[in-house]
Amino acid sequence: MTVGSASGLQRAVDRFHRGCELVISRLPFGLKAIVAPTFLGFALINGCTFAIDLLLLTGLRDGLRLPLAVAVTVSYICAFGLSYVLNRIFNFSSHSAVGPQLAVYVVVVAVNYLAFILGVSTGLSALGVEYHVARTAAGGCEAVYMYAAMRWVVFRH
16 A cells, blocks of 8 residues: 555545544434444444345345355355454554454354344244345344444454
8 A cells, every 4th residue: 555545545534533523413412422423433334334235135145046044144244344344444443453353353243143144134034024124123133233342342442
């Protein structure tokens, strides 16, 4: 990476942080005192990666006719790899060593995957819930768990 591209990335990170802080500062009813800018950043980043997850899931399930568990797994791995990189750089601005941090992230993601992604998605699907709806419900559970884990475990200062 050249110096110019490094400073360009830093400017983008700074703009992302300032944008999140600006939005949070304008929240009504005293919410700005309890909602962290990293929560908004997480919501933005993971909203995008969740959309990518659903697009991949649809392509793998409907296009390639893969079994649901395989399609969910592949799309999940791709989306969470992207989520880790974007959250590390843009949202939490982590400068910790990647190796140990990534190892913790893998454990957090594995627990999330087993409990919410496979458990909730396939459980609801087995009950007759359409798989997109099941995956979206699992995504809600996943969001709460993953933000807490990323803020206080993976990217802790």
